[in-house]
Amino acid sequence: MADRERPTLAGLGEFAVIEELVARRTQTRLVEVGPGDDAAVVLAPDGRTVVSTDMLVEGRHFRLDWSTPHDVGRKAIAQNAADVEAMGATPTAYVVGFGAPGDTPADAVTALSDGMWAEAGRTGAGIVGGDLVAAPQWVVSVTVLGDLAGRAPVLLSGARVGDVVAVIGDLGTSAAGYALWHGEIRGFDELHRRHLVPEVPYGSGRLAADGGATAMTDVSDGLVADLGHVAAASGVTVELSTAALLADRDVVAAAAEAAGADPWDWVLGGGEDHALVATFPAAPPAGWRRIGSVVDGPARVLVDGAQWRGSAGWQSY
Amino acid sequence: MADRERPTLAGLGEFAVIEELVARRTQTRLVEVGPGDDAAVVLAPDGRTVVSTDMLVEGRHFRLDWSTPHDVGRKAIAQNAADVEAMGATPTAYVVGFGAPGDTPADAVTALSDGMWAEAGRTGAGIVGGDLVAAPQWVVSVTVLGDLAGRAPVLLSGARVGDVVAVIGDLGTSAAGYALWHGEIRGFDELHRRHLVPEVPYGSGRLAADGGATAMTDVSDGLVADLGHVAAASGVTVELSTAALLADRDVVAAAAEAAGADPWDWVLGGGEDHALVATFPAAPPAGWRRIGSVVDGPARVLVDGAQWRGSAGWQSY
Numbered sequence: 001m002a003d004r005e006r007p008t009l010a011g012l013g014e015f016a017v018i019e020e021l022v023a024r025r026t027q028t029r030l031v032e033v034g035p036g037d038d039a040a041v042v043l044a045p046d047g048r049t050v051v052s053t054d055m056l057v058e059g060r061h062f063r064l065d066w067s068t069p070h071d072v073g074r075k076a077i078a079q080n081a082a083d084v085e086a087m088g089a090t091p092t093a094y095v096v097g098f099g100a101p102g103d104t105p106a107d108a109v110t111a112l113s114d115g116m117w118a119e120a121g122r123t124g125a126g127i128v129g130g131d132l133v134a135a136p137q138w139v140v141s142v143t144v145l146g147d148l149a150g151r152a153p154v155l156l157s158g159a160r161v162g163d164v165v166a167v168i169g170d171l172g173t174s175a176a177g178y179a180l181w182h183g184e185i186r187g188f189d190e191l192h193r194r195h196l197v198p199e200v201p202y203g204s205g206r207l208a209a210d211g212g213a214t215a216m217t218d219v220s221d222g223l224v225a226d227l228g229h230v231a232a233a234s235g236v237t238v239e240l241s242t243a244a245l246l247a248d249r250d251v252v253a254a255a256a257e258a259a260g261a262d263p264w265d266w267v268l269g270g271g272e273d274h275a276l277v278a279t280f281p282a283a284p285p286a287g288w289r290r291i292g293s294v295v296d297g298p299a300r301v302l303v304d305g306a307q308w309r310g311s312a313g314w315q316s317y
Numbered sequence: 318m319a320d321r322e323r324p325t326l327a328g329l330g331e332f333a334v335i336e337e338l339v340a341r342r343t344q345t346r347l348v349e350v351g352p353g354d355d356a357a358v359v360l361a362p363d364g365r366t367v368v369s370t371d372m373l374v375e376g377r378h379f380r381l382d383w384s385t386p387h388d389v390g391r392k393a394i395a396q397n398a399a400d401v402e403a404m405g406a407t408p409t410a411y412v413v414g415f416g417a418p419g420d421t422p423a424d425a426v427t428a429l430s431d432g433m434w435a436e437a438g439r440t441g442a443g444i445v446g447g448d449l450v451a452a453p454q455w456v457v458s459v460t461v462l463g464d465l466a467g468r469a470p471v472l473l474s475g476a477r478v479g480d481v482v483a484v485i486g487d488l489g490t491s492a493a494g495y496a497l498w499h500g501e502i503r504g505f506d507e508l509h510r511r512h513l514v515p516e517v518p519y520g521s522g523r524l525a526a527d528g529g530a531t532a533m534t535d536v537s538d539g540l541v542a543d544l545g546h547v548a549a550a551s552g553v554t555v556e557l558s559t560a561a562l563l564a565d566r567d568v569v570a571a572a573a574e575a576a577g578a579d580p581w582d583w584v585l586g587g588g589e590d591h592a593l594v595a596t597f598p599a600a601p602p603a604g605w606r607r608i609g610s611v612v613d614g615p616a617r618v619l620v621d622g623a624q625w626r627g628s629a630g631w632q633s634y
Contacts (some may be wrong), residue, residue, distance in 0.1 A: 044361035
């Protein structure tokens with residue numbers, strides 16, 4: 001039975017919890033029908049909808065002894081929003097599937113929802129629907145919708161020989177934070193934070209598309225791994241220069257020394273930062289850092305002219 | 318390590334499994350960008366997107382000793398499609414989040430995907446993206462997009478005094494099947510099947526909207542419970558007549574006798590059939606069965622003039 005001080009999901013029941021989560025929210029002007037009906041209806045102004053989905057599983061993608069529920073909510077929204085940004089689009093709405101044990105305190109779910117709404121608000125969108133179910137551990141499944149506002153989507157396959165490669169956002173900070181958490185190394189508060197909640201450069205994807213980006217992706221698996229997807233889809237070689245990434249290395253260098261790690265493994269191989277990396281036929285927009293170029297050759301990524309021998313990037317298995 | 322005869326998710330790795338799942342599929346003409354990029358792009362012809370999501374957890378929403386992976390895939394798509402139907406819309410695309418242990422045979426995931434594509438094909442849509450992650454048990458999270466083709470969405474809140482209540486599709490067959498599976502009662506193959514894969518009356522939602530439906534929902538929690546949502550949202554009393562539901566009772570009567578159950582508990586209280594129930598100001602379209610009427614009064618559902626005392630319908634906790 002539920003502690004009266006801290007009611008649980010099982011104590012309140014699905015419908016009461018959902019009612020409480022939905023009642024406090026204001027939907028955006030893009031939402032014609034919000035939560036509470038069989039489905040939501042969201043405006044798709046340019047006649048297309050961008051859509052992407054990600055699933056996060058407790059113990060695998062987050063730990064509740066490291067992350068607060070609010071952090072988990074922010075991260076789940078952020079990594080979905082980054083996928084829409086990487087198409088050159090803007091998020092318009094999110095739907096959320098959430099599974100958790102019956103003894104989960106309802107206020108933990110409220111905090112998760114608060115985190116989702118906080119991060120969604122930074123992207124200009126809200127949560128229009130969801131599903132709350134019993135599960136042996138927390139599972140958070142977010143689907144994001146987005147609007148291209150008439151732009152052509154920026155694909156993995158558009159990189160052309162002669163393009164500049166540029167990045168905006170953090171590289172290696174999430175991997176650094178993971179190593180610090182895992183090694184129980186104190187200090188480096190900002191890097192600890194970054195592992196729990198990435199700092200996605202919202203709005204930069206749209207500006208990159210307007211600025212002529214030929215290919216784009218977000219760094220979810222690792223810079224070299226994700227540029228490997230661009231290289232494969234575009235049939236080009238991507239050359240990176242570590243000289244252009246020294247500032248990124250410097251951000252994590254002290255933490256790497258404390259953790260006994262190579263900072264380049266984090267900068268080049270660390271995922272989950274959700275920086276945006278794109279190719280441009282000319283100079284990138286303001287704020288983007290040039291880190292390499294697209295050259296003729298087999299589909300691969302070279303670092304300072306050589307195959308990179310560090311971590312191969314994240315896979316789920 | 319993977320058995321070479323039956324490779325596992327962990328043995329093949331996330332990317333190889335996804336590549337195999339995606340390679341064999343043909344996308345519909347509504348899909349501008351399909352799987353393999355950061356996000357998909359789906360046409361939204363009328364400038365709006367209908368969206369709904371459902372999460373299914375192994376052991377809670379399905380059992381792999383009852384359902385084949387193909388069944389699970391069909392059910393996951395069907396229950397999402399029913400939510401879009403219930404708005405008077407038509408599915409345009411699905412995205413799928415799937416979590417499973419690393420020792421899951423890859424061919425089980427292929428069968429799940431085959432089931433999803435088979436059911437999605439019945440709705441005229443395909444799967445445009447997804448996420449494959451490691452999880453302690455199977456978790457299937459489906460999000461469906463839909464198109465209203467210029468129609469107003471049919472909401473829970475539109476029922477008006479004097480409307481006819483009508484239903485199309487099965488009532489109580491999923492609950493009957495559950496009782497048969499649970500009681501290990503043989504025979505009744507069709508009812509056993511219905512619990513694993515509901516038979517959604519695809520296309521009927523759109524036709525109901527065109528036929529003037531004022532309110533609509535799908536029967537996911539139970540007929541009385543779901544009409545309770547309509548009654549609450551519309552501020553009306555819904556009166557049901559069991560005389561109009563005798564044919565539904567007859568379908569499950571023999572199974573109810575075998576299981577020692579009351580068939581009315583299944584017809585009035587059983588969820589997951591994903592029949593459509595709607596209110597109409599005049600005669601419902603062909604194929605719909607009149608089962609009651611909307612009258613003035615407090616928000617409630619009466620069965621033969623009295624409060625129904627059976628099962629309150631499904632909740633997740």
